[in-house]
Amino acid sequence: MPSIAISKRPYTAVLIVPTGIGAAVGGYAGDALPVARAIAEVVDTLITHPNVLNGAQLYWPMPNALYVEGYGLDQFAAGSWGLSPVHRNRIGLLLDQAIEPDLRWRHLQAADAVRATLGLDLADYVITDEPVGVELRQAPSGATWGTVQRPGTLLRGAEKLLQAGAEAIAVVARFPDETDEVALQNYRQGQGVDPLAGAEAVISHLIVRQFQVPCAHAPALSPLPLDPALSPKSAAEEIGHTFLPCVLAGLSRAPKFVEPTAKTAHTIWADQVDAAIVPASACGGSGVLHFGQNSTQIIAVEENTTTLNVTPELLGINAIRVRSYLAAIGVMAAHKAGVNARALSSHLAPIKPSK
Amino acid sequence: MTTHFITAEIDLTETPEPLSKAVEAELQKRGEPLRWAVTQVDEATQTAQVEAVVTADA
Numbered sequence: 001m002p003s004i005a006i007s008k009r010p011y012t013a014v015l016i017v018p019t020g021i022g023a024a025v026g027g028y029a030g031d032a033l034p035v036a037r038a039i040a041e042v043v044d045t046l047i048t049h050p051n052v053l054n055g056a057q058l059y060w061p062m063p064n065a066l067y068v069e070g071y072g073l074d075q076f077a078a079g080s081w082g083l084s085p086v087h088r089n090r091i092g093l094l095l096d097q098a099i100e101p102d103l104r105w106r107h108l109q110a111a112d113a114v115r116a117t118l119g120l121d122l123a124d125y126v127i128t129d130e131p132v133g134v135e136l137r138q139a140p141s142g143a144t145w146g147t148v149q150r151p152g153t154l155l156r157g158a159e160k161l162l163q164a165g166a167e168a169i170a171v172v173a174r175f176p177d178e179t180d181e182v183a184l185q186n187y188r189q190g191q192g193v194d195p196l197a198g199a200e201a202v203i204s205h206l207i208v209r210q211f212q213v214p215c216a217h218a219p220a221l222s223p224l225p226l227d228p229a230l231s232p233k234s235a236a237e238e239i240g241h242t243f244l245p246c247v248l249a250g251l252s253r254a255p256k257f258v259e260p261t262a263k264t265a266h267t268i269w270a271d272q273v274d275a276a277i278v279p280a281s282a283c284g285g286s287g288v289l290h291f292g293q294n295s296t297q298i299i300a301v302e303e304n305t306t307t308l309n310v311t312p313e314l315l316g317i318n319a320i321r322v323r324s325y326l327a328a329i330g331v332m333a334a335h336k337a338g339v340n341a342r343a344l345s346s347h348l349a350p351i352k353p354s355k
Numbered sequence: 356m357t358t359h360f361i362t363a364e365i366d367l368t369e370t371p372e373p374l375s376k377a378v379e380a381e382l383q384k385r386g387e388p389l390r391w392a393v394t395q396v397d398e399a400t401q402t403a404q405v406e407a408v409v410t411a412d413a
Contacts, residue, residue, distance in 0.1 A: 018392065071390070078375070137360060139406045141394035147358040147408060155356070202358060202408050205389050284393025284403070289375040314396040315367075315374060315403075 010044035011336040012268065014073070014276040014296075018285055019051040020144040020197030022307040025279075025325065027197075028190055029236035030055025030246065035325045039277070040065050042333050045268065047083065049073050050204070050216040050250055051197070055236040059246035066268075067250035069215050070287075071205040072257050077290035081212070082267040083255040089214060090121045091251050092166025094157045098131035098174035099220045106241035107172050107220065114248045121252070123166045128153040132173045134199050138183075142307030146199020148173075151206050158207045158215075168214040168251040169207050172244060175199070175219040188224070188238075190231030193307055214254035218243035274335065275299055277328050283317055284310035292317035297335065299328045357413050360406070361385050365393075367401040378405050386411040 015036055017026030026032030032052045037060055040046040046065045053059060053067055066083055068076065075081040093111055095104060104127075114120045133149025148154065158169045179195045186192030200217045207215040223241065230238060237243060258267055276291040280300035283292075292298050292312070298319035300312050312319035320341075322328045334341045342348060363381045365374065374393070382388040386409030395404040 139360070139394065140362070141404070141406060143392070143394055143406060145360050145406065145408060147360055151356045151358055151410065201390055205408075206358075206410070209389060282392075284396075284405075286375055286378075286391060289373070289393075293373055293375075308394055310393050310396055314398060315393065 011332070012045040012047065012273050013039060013043040013332060014273050014287075014291065015039055015046060015048040015052055016073070016276060016278045016285070016287055017052050017304070018282050019070070019201050020194055021282055022142065022193035023279055023282070023304055024306070025304045026052055027194060027306070028187070028231070028233040030058060031233040033058070033060060036065060037062065038325070038329055039332070042329050043336070047073070047076070047268070047273070050247070053250050054216070054243070054246040056243040057240040057245050058236045059249045061249060067214070067216075067254040069204050069208050069254075070201055071208040072214070074286040074290070075257065077270050077287040079260070079270045079290070081257040082260065082263065082269045084258045084262070084264070084267045085255045086253060088121060089168040089252055089254060090123050090166050091168050091170050091248055092123045092158070092161025092164070093125040094154070094161060094169055094171045095125060095127050096132045096173040096220065097128045097153070099172065103220055103222070107244055110242045110244040111248065114245055118249065120248055122248070123161060123164055126157045126160050128157045132203070134173050134175055134203070136176065136179060136195055136199050138193070138195070142193060144193050144195055144198040146202050148199070148202060148206065154203065154206055155210050158211060162211060162213065167256070168254055169211075170244070170247050170251055171203055171207065171215065171217045172220050172242075173203055173217065175221050177222050188227055188230055188234050190233035212257045214251055214256070216247040216251055218247045270294060270296070275332050277301060277325070279304035279306050280311055280321060282306045282308050282310060283312045283315055283319070284308070288317070289315070292319070299331055301325055301328055357411050358389065358408055359386060359411060360408050363405045363407065365403045365405060367396070367403055374403070381405070382407050382409055385409050
């Protein structure tokens with residue numbers, strides 16, 4: 001656990017790996033979680049989103065990492081919302097009516113497992129009054145997106161949970177089993193773009209936008225047949241019946257979203273963010289664009305290739321380019337230490353007069 | 356409420372305002388923005404392609 005000298009302000013970093021863009025690191029089953037763990041050891045506060053921290057059955061609680069849903073992260077980056085850390089959230093579980101009985105039981109048992117074995121606080125669960133109706137698509141860019149036929153049923157279910165005392169919402173929607181066979185096979189090999197990811201983001205965004213509460217989503221899917229060639233990067237999603245445990249673990253301590261009028265000594269705001277680490281080819285999201293407008297240092301990681309080609313230079317964003325996440329961690333360590341990163345290399349040119 | 360996947364094009368040279376504001380304004384013409392990103396930039400024409408999901412009241 002990093003210590004904070006009284007005279008220093010906390011070093012705050014935001015790690016962004018957008019979902020549904022085939023990110024080489026983080027585009028699979030929580031495979032950016034090791035990056036988050038390493039960064040969390042160097043910074044005082046790490047803010048990141050469910051796609052980074054969710055590994056289905058696998059997760060890693062970090063006392064200085066904040067689990068912030070993507071829509072909430074965008075609002076935070078824009079300065080519209082602040083983050084208020086909590087000790088504990090009561091989680092409301094919202095299950096899609098379309099989930100068949102056996103699969104629904106698996107999710108309820110996963111919920112009971114985290115209640116008994118992790119001590120998480122869950123409210124009585126709600127089933128949506130209609131099937132959610134998830135639709136998947138792939139856009140011209142190669143990114144995956146999705147739409148929802150009945151967003152109203154999600155919002156009504158979430159409202160019921162919040163009125164019953166829930167402080168964070170875990171949504172489980174039934175996703176189609178008959179997706180693109182080639183895309184699924186690629187994903188299981190740790191290649192290509194996650195066909196489900198874009199739709200998942202839309203589901204949680206709907207709830208966060210409406211209710212301003214922490215939310216995360218786990219897809220309900222039928223189990224896949226054994227594949228001995230399964231990639232390690234995708235393996236975490238094939239060791240259990242659900243994708244739910246990581247979502248419940250993350251939501252249990254996800255920070256509340258607060259308005260600028262509710263600033264306290266403990267709330268965190270975008271102008272306190274020292275660094276935002278993003279894939280170098282995926283700089284066009286709302287969050288990155290906002291961070292790029294203030295004093296946050298954008299660190300663009302080249303090794304984390306995606307299906308996009310939206311670089312900081314193309315958008316006029318001033319960024320430090322690094323090859324790898326290891327190098328990004330080095331940049332932040334130097335920044336936090338007050339050291340010019342150039343002084344760490346073998347050659348330093350003499351100081352010049354200004355022009 | 357309904358959700359819709361849409362694409363839009365933003366002229367990067369047109370306004371001095373931040374790109375995020377220009378994108379939100381363009382998307383607001385089609386619905387309430389829910390999720391969006393610039394997914395392609397044409398350097399020659401200085402245009403940005405945006406992919407987005409917006410919501411509309413049914």
